[in-house]
Amino acid sequence: MEKLSAGTAANQRGFVEDRDAATLRHMHELHAADLWRYVYSLTRDTYQAEDIVQETLLRAWNSPDLLRERAEAVRGWLFTVARNLVIDQARSARSRHEKSSDLLPENPAGDHAERVFDEILIRDALATLSQAHRQVVVLAYYGARSTHDIAAELDIAEGTVKSRLHYGMRALKLALQERGVTR
Incomplete structure (x- = not known):
């Protein structure tokens, strides 16, 4: 039952x-x-x-x-x-703290570690250059200045700027190669 x-x-x-x-x-x-x-x-x-x-x-x-x-x-x-x-x-x-969105970001944020590592390598390699070569390279590439503007600012001949830029970049390339940079 x-x-x-x-x-x-x-x-x-x-x-x-x-x-x-x-x-x-x-x-x-x-x-x-x-x-x-x-x-x-x-x-x-x-x-x-x-x-x-x-x-x-x-x-x-x-x-x-x-x-x-x-x-x-x-x-x-x-x-x-x-x-x-x-x-x-x-x-x-x-x-x-959280906001929803129907849209994905167009440019997702990437990892900045590689860029920071590259900056450290370049700064270290730049330190190996002579003061005159480093000054011209930094003004040309980081300051985006022309050889004419650099010559006027440093009060040296434009040919000297071109020469220092050439030899400075060559020394920078060698310094980076010593640190394992191959590109």
Whole structure:
């Protein structure tokens, strides 16, 4: 007899679960669209609105007594829960630090370690040059100055600037090769 009563209890439980699922489906059909529009009007975020509506309906499903209430009471409960979820999410640390975006960045930020390493290598190699060669190379390549402007600024002949630039770059290339730079 115990097996029969246990089976009957399982059948009744299955019937109640089916009825509750049907009621929940009906509640979703009645309220989900209006609930989504309400939440979207508060958040202006499609994904956040979908998440909050889903969480609201999940909470309704976890509140079986709610399924036995009048439709108007259920609707009010759903909108109140959704509003409270919006408020909770706005107050959360995640909302203060994370912003969602439908657009991906056009130029994702890369790793700057290689650039920093290159700068250190070049600075170290530049230190091996004589003061006169280093000054001309830095003005030409980092200052983007012409040989005429460098000559005027340093009060030397333009041919001297060209010569120092040539020999300075040659010495810089050798210094970089000694440090393992092959490009």
